Amino acid sequence: MIKVYISNSSEEFVKEVNHKIAEFIKFYIAFQEDHDDNRYEIAFPKFLLRNNKTRCEEVISELYEYSVDRYIHILSPLHEYALFKIIEYCEDNYEDYEKDKTEGETSLFGIVDKSLSDEEDNNSVENGGYSLSDFHTFDFYYDNIFEDFDFLDVDFFYNKFKLSPSLFYENVDVNLDDYIELMPLDIQKEYLTLKESNNKITNDVIGEEVEVNVQDFINELSNISPGKQEAKKYENLMARILSFLFSPHLIEPRTQVKTFDEREIIDMTFYNSATHGFWGDIKIKYRSNIIAVEFKNKEILGNEDYFQISSRLNDDIGRFGILVVRKANRLDMHRAYRRLHGGNVIITLSDTDIIAMLKTDATSFIANKYRKFIEKA
Known part of the structure; x- marks a missing residue:
């Protein structure tokens, strides 16, 4: 039997509700027999039917x-979705069916166990105060066989999660793992990637916030040689360091982020969760909900390095970017100023800057660096 969310419900009451649910399902199946290719289209998302008809x-x-056995079954979101759509289908077609049914055909609401009629008591606390007459309304089933209707809003919840997984976990009491079957395949892959990335940051970075040894970061940085050979090692280290330094203002760090056309890759991005202070000001002034970061494991930069990060900045992602390098000089400052005239602010951070940020308040340091950059523009 499918679980009924009514307090003090008797076994016979739940059995009768499930008997009606079984009739709904049989009604749906019977009226879909002539539409073999699309018989499940009403009850399931199109992408699921297309990719996994067997599952449907x-x-x-x-x-x-479930509706005819004696076990109590708690439905998965996919089962809830299908049952909701089946009941909705029955409701939409009920009046036409009642008008057109031939003599002898049973009414859709005509299946009532008469042995229960003597127990009917509208004022009884048993069965939540419901009586047999309540079985004859569709609202009864919508209200009492679904714990909630989150299964109808998976896209809404996922979009909130995608914007900021950590804020989603803090504020929304929904486990998207339970709803993965209701996501298209590309969204499933994206969700699992974002979830893994968020878990990795939570475990590897945020979890270290109390125990992190700043000197270990500095030693590790000094042991990486500039150049292409150790570029990946440098990027991985800087991703860990910046995630540590910028938390909790910049969150959801992601590496190797593809641009919307998937033709270019940003080394790292952060979601700017700040509502005030320096990062809050940056969000407002430069529309920077996202902070883009590029890593260059080299001591001598060229115009192409500034052009690359500048090309990643726009009104959608924001106009504030960070270029992390091994060394920076006066010429690099002028290269950054040229991008400023195009509306983009690029803050260059060298090894010296990173070490200083590890030893002091990182936000105050970068705010001061930004102020000097703007004042000299």
Whole structure:
């Protein structure tokens, strides 16, 4: 039997509710027999039916089996979605069916166990105060066989999660793992990637915030030689350091982020969660909900390095970027100023800057560096 969310419900009451649910499912199946290719289209998202028709068939069969056996089944979101759509289908077609049914055909609401009629008591606290007459309204089933309707809003919840996983976890009581079958395949992959990335940052960076040894970061940095050979090692280290330095204002660090056309890759991005202070001002002034970061494991830069990060900045991602390098000189400052005239602010951070930020307040340091940059422009 499918679980009914009514307090003090008797076994016979739950059994009768499930008997009606079974009739809904049979009604749906009977009226879809002539539409073999699309018989499950009403009850499932199109992407699921297209990619896994067998799973759709299984869910319909399982729903019927659940409604007629004696076990209490708590439905998964996918089962809830399908059952909701089946009941919705029955409601939409009920009046036409009642008008057109031939003599002898049973009314959709005509299946009532008469043995329960003597127990009917509208004022009884048993069965939540419901009586047999309540079985004849669709609202009864919408209200009492679904714990909630989150399964109808998976896209809404996922978009909130995508914007900021950590804020989603803090403020939304929904486990998206339970709803993964209701996501298109590309969204499933994206979700799992974002989740893994968030878990890695949580475990490897945020979890170290109390125990991190700043000197270990400095030693590790000094042991990496400039150049292409150790570029990946440098990028990985800087991703860890910046995630540590910029938390909690810049969150959701992601590496190797593809641009919307998937033709270019940004080394690292942060979500700017600040509502005030320096990062809050940057968000407002430069529309920087996202902070883009590029890493260059070299001591001598060229115009192309500044052009690259500048090309990543726009009104959608924001106009504030950070270029992390091994050494920077006066010429590099002029290269950054040229980008400023195009509306982009690029702050260059060298090894010396990174070490200083590890030894002091990182936000205050970069705010001071930004102020000097703007004042000399």
